[in-house]
Amino acid sequence: MERTFVMVKPDGVRRGLVGPILTRFEQKGFKLQDLKLMMIDRELAEQHYGEHRERPFFGELVSFLTSGKVCAMVWEGPNAIAGARLLIGQTNPANAAPGTIRGDFALEVSENIIHGSDSAESAGREIALFFGDAEEPDIPRFNIDEIDS
Ligand code: DAT
Numbered sequence: 781m782e783r784t785f786v787m788v789k790p791d792g793v794r795r796g797l798v799g800p801i802l803t804r805f806e807q808k809g810f811k812l813q814d815l816k817l818m819m820i821d822r823e824l825a826e827q828h829y830g831e832h833r834e835r836p837f838f839g840e841l842v843s844f845l846t847s848g849k850v851c852a853m854v855w856e857g858p859n860a861i862a863g864a865r866l867l868i869g870q871t872n873p874a875n876a877a878p879g880t881i882r883g884d885f886a887l888e889v890s891e892n893i894i895h896g897s898d899s900a901e902s903a904g905r906e907i908a909l910f911f912g913d914a915e916e917p918d919i920p921r922f923n924i925d926e927i928d929s
Pocket residue numbers: 832837841870871889890892894895896898
């Protein structure tokens with residue numbers, strides 16, 4: 781069993797695509813392990829995309845990622861890392877096959893609506909970066925006896 785990090789970027793959240801994206805992962809059979817809607821600050825965006833620091837589009841990428849809420853998720857399943865990348869499709873939506881998320885919902889590489897880890901090493905790093913090292917989701921617990929009826 782494998783875990784991967786997936787994130788709906790600000791354009792996907794703005795366009796109301798969280799639901800359809802969750803549905804595709806669930807229909808495929810992956811199990812949702814953790815999920816949160818959050819703002820990313822500059823430091824987290826730069827860490828997340830650290831491998832692209834020297835690329836000409838880096839500044840634009842960081843500004844874009846911090847421009848609105850993202851939906852960060854952890855999905856689990858057999859070959860979840862490669863499987864998620866297949867569901868997501870090619871980096872440039874112009875080349876992404878119909879039937880993939882980018883192929884069906886996006887037009888341009890600068891707004892390609894979703895991220896998925898590209899290796900076991902990235903998945904481990906990104907899950908720790910966004911969710912900490914905890915093995916299980918941080919589910920609030922309550923004592924039933926303390927609830928007023
Ligand atoms: P992926 O998101 O498919 O893993 P990547 O890691 O190569 O692709 O790039 C990270 C993000 O950077 C990508 O989702 C969108 C942006 N990006 C990549 N190439 C770009 C380009 N040539 N111009 C503008 N943005 C680009």
